[in-house]
Amino acid sequence: MAKKLVEVFTSGCPxxxxxxxxxxxxxxxxxxxxxxxxxxxxxxxxNECEDKAKEYGVQSVPAVAIDGKLANCCSNNGVNFDTLEAEILGK
Known part of the structure; x- marks a missing residue:
C-alpha cells in the first residue's frame, strides 16, 4: 500500500x-x-492550513483530505465515518 497523507481540518469542536x-x-x-x-x-x-483548506474546497469542519484531495466522507457537510474508514483503509 502506498503511503497516504491524511490531513484533518478542525475547529476544536467535539x-x-x-x-x-x-x-x-x-x-x-x-x-x-x-x-x-x-x-x-x-x-x-x-498560512498553510488556510491555504490548503481553500485549495481542497473545505466548506465546513471537521473535514478530511487524503493525498491532497477532500475525502468523499466529508464532501456533504459532515463526516460519514463508514466512508472515512473505507477511504483511509482502501476498502
Missing part, C-alpha cells in the same frame, strides 16, 4: 475531536499513513 480520534485509530497500526491535524481556530504559523 465532533472535530471525534473525527481526529477516528483518523488516528484507523491509522495507528500502519506506517503507511501520515496524519496532520490543522486546527483552523489556532491558525498556522504560516
Amino acid at each position: 465532533i472535530c475531536e471525534k473525527t481526529v480520534k477516528q483518523v488516528k485509530d484507523l491509522t495507528q497500526y500502519s506506517s503507511d499513513h501520515e496524519v496532520v491535524v490543522y486546527d483552523l481556530n489556532e491558525k498556522c504559523k504560516t
Whole structure:
C-alpha cells in the first residue's frame, strides 16, 4: 500500500475531536499513513492550513483530505465515518 497523507481540518469542536480520534485509530497500526491535524481556530504559523483548506474546497469542519484531495466522507457537510474508514483503509 502506498503511503497516504491524511490531513484533518478542525475547529476544536467535539465532533472535530471525534473525527481526529477516528483518523488516528484507523491509522495507528500502519506506517503507511501520515496524519496532520490543522486546527483552523489556532491558525498556522504560516498560512498553510488556510491555504490548503481553500485549495481542497473545505466548506465546513471537521473535514478530511487524503493525498491532497477532500475525502468523499466529508464532501456533504459532515463526516460519514463508514466512508472515512473505507477511504483511509482502501476498502
